[in-house]
Amino acid sequence: MRTRLLAVVVVAALALAGCTSDSSTTTAVSGPLCDELPKGDEPGNPTALASEPVDQALQWITVLTTFEGALRASELVPELEGKKAITVLAPSDDAFMAKFSQDNLDELMIKDKDTLRTLLRAHIVDRSLSLADLRDADSVTTLDGTTVKVGEADKMARIGDEATTVCADYRIANGRVHVINHVLGNLPTTAGQGDSGH
Template sequence: MDRPFIPPRSRSLPRLRWPARRRRTTALAAVALSLVLTGTGCSRAGTASPAAADGAAPKAAAVVSGPLCDLLPSGSDPGNPAALTGQPAEAALRWLPVLTTFEAAVRASGMSADLRGGSGLTILAPTDDAFAAKFSEDNLDQLFLADQDKLRGLLREHLVAGSLSLSDLVAAGEVTTLAGTTVTVTGGGGTARLADQADTVCADYQVANARIHIINHVLGSLPTTAGEGGHRAH
């Protein structure tokens, strides 16, 4: 499979502003929440990239599950689950439109190489809306531009050694993050609840060196600053 084109990104980290993206991800989150409340999940199978039609053997469909999956790239769309299977985690994150803040945090923290070259990693990636509900915009700017040690600590709260599927997480019952925090895991039916505060909303992206599970809440012990002065991240 040809590697999808990844557009170049600026090395600078401007103040975080996502008005257009925010409107889209808010709508996605609203739909996801309604599905969680009604107990409805979904499974989506991505297809291999069009390059498979040129004679290469097609890859098996990659199945993801959760209430947000129907609203994320699928089928032959760029960023569909099967198209990401050959991508390192750091690159795969760029294709998921609800993870722009998490992906930017990886770059700002200097952890891109860790996600690109690491082998066997589980990534519990909060959505943009989860970050906006947790941190004010000024707080995020401070984390990205000045408190990078704290930012790295926050990201490690969302990384677990070993490439664990959703069923692996649920079977384990608890996992320990790279920050040393024990996170309980419960669930079934295509979703899981983490630390009794976050839910998976699209789980089981299998990429070259990791599993990515999109979640709806920021983990860790940093205080919530959204709405407590400064600008709310949006």
């Protein structure tokens, strides 16, 4: 009887240890920009974001304030959260600054929501792709219907003609987020053109 009881206790302890190990599995991100972002046990670290919906996860990736604000302004969040799997190719704040003037950004976020939604859809793929997947693929199709060439770029992934991943492989509740260093899509570059005193 004691032997049987001991066996039950050991099995239960092993099962608990297994559960604990699974829940504490860390999520690794990679890229030159990752050192500037939360890591280890810091709030917003990659492991902590793995179960978060896309809008909540983006709030913790501190180089994506423009993209996160644009996503909220576009009202696309419910659509993305309703998808089984997504990959977000999110331009950094510096990428947005290099692409758009502040006046242009304000116009997109406040008045021209249709164009904003099209712009954001050009950065989202309707399936979950890791950095390795992007490096191995020849192309991906974004939600706006554009086929974008992808491939290897040193240890990162090339996205289109100019962009590369700079902090890749964030996991979120229904997919992945990769920070990239250029804005995708066909909108004209307006950075440096006539901002009205912001």
